[in-house]
Every structure is written in C-alpha cells, then in structure tokens.
Amino acid sequence: MDEPRIEATEAQRNKGPAFFSRHVSAAADTLRDTRKAWPGLSLYERFEEVVVVVLTGLIGLIIVAAVINLCFRVVLLVIFGLLDPAEHSVFQAVFGMIFTVLIALEFNHSILSVLHRQESIIQLRTVILIALLALARKFIILDASKTEPLTIIGLAAAVIALGAVHWLVRDQDRKDTQMSGNTTS
Secondary structure (H helix, E strand, C coil): CCCCCCCCCHHHHCHHHHHHHHHHHHHHHHHHHHHHHHHHCCHHHHHHHHHHHHHHHHHHHHHHHHHHHHHHHHHHHHHCCCCCCCCHHHHHHHHHHHHHHHHHHHHHHHHHHHHCCCCCCCCHHHHHHHHHHHHHHHHHHCCCCCCCHHHHHHHHHHHHHHHHHHHHHHHHHHHHHHHHHHHHC
16 A cells, blocks of 8 residues: 655745745844945944954854764763653753853844944843843753752842842833833824
8 A cells, every 4th residue: 555645845845945945034134234334334333243243253153063963972871861851960061051152142132233324233132031040051951969058049039139130120111111102102
C-alpha cells in the first residue's frame, strides 16, 4: 500500500528564506536610513551611530554563539540521556542558558532602537527590565540549599526595588503621555 504523500505548500517551503530575507531587508533599510541622515548628524551623533552598529554586530555574534552552544548542549544531554526530568539541576542550567540568550536579545533590541532613531541612548525602562530578567535568571539557577539566606533576601530586595522603580517610571510615562495628549487636543 502506498504511503500518503505530504507535500509542503509554497509558503511552507519559502518560510525560512522569506524570514531571513525580511530581516536582511530591514537591516539594509536601517543602513540606508543611516546613510541618508549621516550628513545632518553632528560628530558625536556619527560616533554614536558607529558604536551602535559595532555593538549590535558583536552582540549578534555572541547571541549566535550562545544559541549554537545551547543547542549543542541540549543535543548532547538528550543523546547521552542526561536530560532527566527528575534532575532539577539540569533544567536550571538549560533554563539559565535560555535566559542568558533572552537577556542578550533584549539588550541588542534596546541598542537597535537607538539605531532606528526611536529612542535615546539611555532607556531607563529597558535597563530596568533587563535587570529584572537577569534577576529572574539568577533565581532560576540559584541553588537555595547552598545559598546564604542573606543573599536570597538581597536578591529579593533588588527585585522589589526594581519593580517599584519600573512602576514609577511607567506611571510617569503614562502621565507624560496624557499631558502631551491634552496639549495637542
């Protein structure tokens, strides 16, 4: 009896290249916009643009290396049967690596927003959110049985403080938005 043949649709076959080409196109658009704006930028703004492009490239390379390392380690854990659901330390290590990649992605995204001229170089909310992600990662990889109670209390206090600052900044941003909305009305 013949096996039913499943053929990929055109959209499924082109998903990978289309996804890649869309990002390459976005990068090309960003560089084109930077070239257009270059004559009107001050010396410092040009310096800032160059630094942002270099940092974005370096962080991109680090992210790619981290993802390859993560995939390699997970494959090895699966092949050698070390990915035991009952072993929490393995999951802590894997999720710690995943959070590291997510933190790097968010950091790179915040730098890219500078390149797209959407944000200034210092973005308080983004810095706070990255710090909260880093603390969440720390809590995930933390071995509570080997960690001093004061260390855990200190980390918890840092989370509370960063959460409060984030709430205050978000509240201020909302008030600023309402004020600018009332001014233009």
